[in-house]
Amino acid sequence: MSGADPFADIKQAIRRRFGRSARIENIDVPTLGGSNRTVIFDLVESAGRRRLVSRQETYQAEDSPFRSPAEQFRVMRIAHGHGFPVPEPVFEYEPADGAGEGFVTGFVAGETMPKRILGSAEFAETRQHLAEQAGRLLAQLHSVPPGDCALLEPCADSIDALAAYRDRFDHYDEAHPAIELGLRWLHRNRPAPGKRVLVHGDFRLGNLMIGREGIRAVLDWECCHLGSGMEDLGWLCTRSWRFGHPELPVGGFGEKAALFAGYEAGGGSVDSAAVHWWEVFGLMRWAVLNMMQAHGHVLGGRRGVVFAACGRNTALVEYDLLMTLKGSYR
Amino acid sequence: MSQDRPDIADLLATVQEFIDRITPKLEGEDRYHAQVSAYLLAICGRETRLGAPIAAAEQPRLAAFLGHDGAWPDLVRELSRDIRAGGCDGRWDAALDLVLFQVIDKVSVVRPDHLAQEHRSGHGPD
Numbered sequence: 016m017s018g019a020d021p022f023a024d025i026k027q028a029i030r031r032r033f034g035r036s037a038r039i040e041n042i043d044v045p046t047l048g049g050s051n052r053t054v055i056f057d058l059v060e061s062a063g064r065r066r067l068v069s070r071q072e073t074y075q076a077e078d079s080p081f082r083s084p085a086e087q088f089r090v091m092r093i094a095h096g097h098g099f100p101v102p103e104p105v106f107e108y109e110p111a112d113g114a115g116e117g118f119v120t121g122f123v124a125g126e127t128m129p130k131r132i133l134g135s136a137e138f139a140e141t142r143q144h145l146a147e148q149a150g151r152l153l154a155q156l157h158s159v160p161p162g163d164c165a166l167l168e169p170c171a172d173s174i175d176a177l178a179a180y181r182d183r184f185d186h187y188d189e190a191h192p193a194i195e196l197g198l199r200w201l202h203r204n205r206p207a208p209g210k211r212v213l214v215h216g217d218f219r220l221g222n223l224m225i226g227r228e229g230i231r232a233v234l235d236w237e238c239c240h241l242g243s244g245m246e247d248l249g250w251l252c253t254r255s256w257r258f259g260h261p262e263l264p265v266g267g268f269g270e271k272a273a274l275f276a277g278y279e280a281g282g283g284s285v286d287s288a289a290v291h292w293w294e295v296f297g298l299m300r301w302a303v304l305n306m307m308q309a310h311g312h313v314l315g316g317r318r319g320v321v322f323a324a325c326g327r328n329t330a331l332v333e334y335d336l337l338m339t340l341k342g343s344y345r
Numbered sequence: 346m347s348q349d350r351p352d353i354a355d356l357l358a359t360v361q362e363f364i365d366r367i368t369p370k371l372e373g374e375d376r377y378h379a380q381v382s383a384y385l386l387a388i389c390g391r392e393t394r395l396g397a398p399i400a401a402a403e404q405p406r407l408a409a410f411l412g413h414d415g416a417w418p419d420l421v422r423e424l425s426r427d428i429r430a431g432g433c434d435g436r437w438d439a440a441l442d443l444v445l446f447q448v449i450d451k452v453s454v455v456r457p458d459h460l461a462q463e464h465r466s467g468h469g470p471d
Contacts, residue, residue: 046373046374046377190418190421190422190424190425191425192421192424192425192428192440192443192444192447193444193445193447193448195424195425195428195429196428196433196440196441196444198429199428199429199431199433199434203434319378320378320381320382320385321377321378321381323385324381324384324385327385327388327455328455328456330448330451330452330455331452331455331456331459333448333451334445334448334449334452334459334460337441337444337445337448338445338461340441341441341445343461
């Protein structure tokens, strides 16, 4: 073989599982950024042709707050087994593949770009029902028996999400009085722990594959853990995820009444004060995650303009956090 | 320190013009990174203009709140420790306003149009 085939690892993994005659075609590498390499391709074998997505981890900070690809894959398989709309887990990479850590899932067509989902006339009808549908889906996810996801018990977010983020914040060792005010408020106003459920942890536009009929699949399971279901509702309502439509608290597309109605119709029970607490938590968390990108840029050797911008954008999230604590923002 | 022409604002504007010119020719991730570069450059421009006056105004505000003088980085660390330990619970609203001042100053440099209308003048909360 001459020259380096950038897809040799994927091809080898495919041949190991689907036979020597299996091949891949129509390869597409979307520019999604982040710390994953995503490759979309057709798997062609005797049984036919199907479109798949490969996700390989390219960067792993020693203090990464995210679940490993192996854990994500196992949780996606559990969710899929319960009929939750998640891309079908196909296989996980093994050391013998030489493809690093990652996995392959089925491809789900649709739109993930928040600006297009919120702005395009094509999705005008879709947006009408999205908050209610999101509520129903989250209720479905939160009905997965947490005992099935015992593998998530040891992660810091499952043990105590607030302590986990305080520790991450302390690790970046930068004085941020605004984040301290958020942490203090969260500490003093903490709701009683509700029912313990499987939490997706990053349920918001950008991680939802949307078609005209609504949510087709829930992507990006790297923040999943066990905890309060109100966390997923609160994160979806966090101001940072309204993408230019701050007047619509649910993801920039809906009202809380619709989200809550969908959640209750799906068998869930809403504690709206707890949802608000998790919104404040979400702002604190998003500020800390922006600090994390700056830390990786300045001290972690993973440099780039986007990571640099994240560092400075921490102030924007702090502003929203303080305005929310003052009661000026909802 | 005196420098020859062009001045810093001109240098930043010159690089900005270059980025603006090449951005439409780029695709995908490169195009996005060029747009983010322009964003970072605009931050640099505002920081060269506003950075010094903001820093000069922040230190006395913090010193007044904490009741003693000190270098700015030490005062910010002390305020952070105080908040964590509950030392500001008794004057929560005052602490919130003090920190909001600081954050408005940061946002004025990073992205002023993120601020609510009442904070866009560059002054703190009422």
